[in-house]
Amino acid sequence: MPQLTAVDLVNEIAKLPIKQTIDYASGLSQLQIISITKPEGPVRFVNIKSDGTLGRETNIPREQLAKMAFFCSARPNYPLHVDRIFSAGGNTRSALETLLAYTPHFFICYPKRVDIYTGEILQNLKHIMWCPEDSHPLGQWQEKVFDEIVTEGVDLGMEFGRITITEANLGDEFDSIEAKTTHTQMQIALLEIGKALEFQTWIAKNDRSIPVRNTTLGALEGVLQSLDDASILHKPQIKEKATFIDCIWFAEDASRIPSVIEIEHTTGITSGLTRMSKLKETLGDISPVFTIVAPDQLRNKAVSEANDKHFRALKARFMPYSAVRELYGLVQRYALTGKVDYRFVHAFMEEIVRD
Numbered sequence: 001m002p003q004l005t006a007v008d009l010v011n012e013i014a015k016l017p018i019k020q021t022i023d024y025a026s027g028l029s030q031l032q033i034i035s036i037t038k039p040e041g042p043v044r045f046v047n048i049k050s051d052g053t054l055g056r057e058t059n060i061p062r063e064q065l066a067k068m069a070f071f072c073s074a075r076p077n078y079p080l081h082v083d084r085i086f087s088a089g090g091n092t093r094s095a096l097e098t099l100l101a102y103t104p105h106f107f108i109c110y111p112k113r114v115d116i117y118t119g120e121i122l123q124n125l126k127h128i129m130w131c132p133e134d135s136h137p138l139g140q141w142q143e144k145v146f147d148e149i150v151t152e153g154v155d156l157g158m159e160f161g162r163i164t165i166t167e168a169n170l171g172d173e174f175d176s177i178e179a180k181t182t183h184t185q186m187q188i189a190l191l192e193i194g195k196a197l198e199f200q201t202w203i204a205k206n207d208r209s210i211p212v213r214n215t216t217l218g219a220l221e222g223v224l225q226s227l228d229d230a231s232i233l234h235k236p237q238i239k240e241k242a243t244f245i246d247c248i249w250f251a252e253d254a255s256r257i258p259s260v261i262e263i264e265h266t267t268g269i270t271s272g273l274t275r276m277s278k279l280k281e282t283l284g285d286i287s288p289v290f291t292i293v294a295p296d297q298l299r300n301k302a303v304s305e306a307n308d309k310h311f312r313a314l315k316a317r318f319m320p321y322s323a324v325r326e327l328y329g330l331v332q333r334y335a336l337t338g339k340v341d342y343r344f345v346h347a348f349m350e351e352i353v354r355d
Helices: 006-013 062-074 091-101 152-156 177-196 236-242 269-283 296-306 321-334 342-346
Strands: 030-036 043-048 054-060 106-109 112-114 127-130 149-151 200-203 247-251 256-263 289-294 317-320
Touching: 006 030, 006 062, 006 091, 030 091, 043 091, 054 091, 062 091, 091 106, 091 127, 112 177, 149 177, 177 200, 177 247, 177 256, 177 321, 236 269, 256 269, 269 289, 269 296, 289 296, 289 321, 296 317, 317 321
Parallel strands: 112 149, 256 289, 289 317
Antiparallel strands: 030 043, 043 054, 106 127, 200 247, 247 256
16 A cells, blocks of 8 residues: 655645745635745745735644645545544645645545435535545646545544445435445444444345445444344244344344344335334344434434334334444444443433333
8 A cells, every 4th residue: 555654745745836826725815835844844834815915924733744644645545634634624734735736646526425414415525635646737736536425424433445336236225326325334334333342233135245345245244144043033034024124233142132223314214113113023022222223314203203103112212323423433443342331332322212
């Protein structure tokens, strides 16, 4: 994998003219490079005010350059949102993004992205991308198309890997590739959370062949390969009703079911509740936590339908996308496998059925 260092960034920025006006990538203002300290920075610059006068001189610190180089090395050819890398906006961040965009191997792009709270697909936020094998002329910036969907939280510790959804594996339940991609991301997140809890996860039969990373969703580590391996599902009718549930967590060598989870990306909360209700009818004394995972803005609909007389017995909980992503980010960032108590996860599942 190609590596990028702060020294590399400083050397590239040093090829740009000193004390000449440079337009910000946003097109809203201008700056000038005042001086560059080699080998690792800082880069000193000044903003140009709307009346043409110079503002206060500011440094892009070496720590910022080093952090940017680290993220680029970790994710070449992938859109990075500079404000998220540095946890906020700011003058030096915008200047760094602009100066890099004018060097040959950095491109501006506006990828499709999944909003971390709503699951909505947006394409209105500027990212920067380091492409070591591609280039444009020095002193110009170019926009590059990125065809995949990114997740807003990827720079904060959430990584789903490459997911390949096509018309062929879209299925009848989804009306767009974007919707199916988000659904698959949620299954991956729940699988990884399950691994942190030392659970095995059943993935719905119709989703197991989706290409994920360098394999398929059903072949990922932690996926229960057959419901025949779940000793608690002792009746054929239970296995039949469980087959197409989006996610089921199994504990203690698949002898216990902590949670049954349905993911509803659109407004069809009813379909997930119906599948879980039919499964509950076959479970007898087995009492898992039934959970609806859906975009944050569907909470009211989930509350309304979960309290319907046909579904009240489920005592379903609601886990918004934002909670799934937050928990998944914690699991990834802090390597929590084997260190998480299931009661902690319950805090992310809201009880929505009224007594």
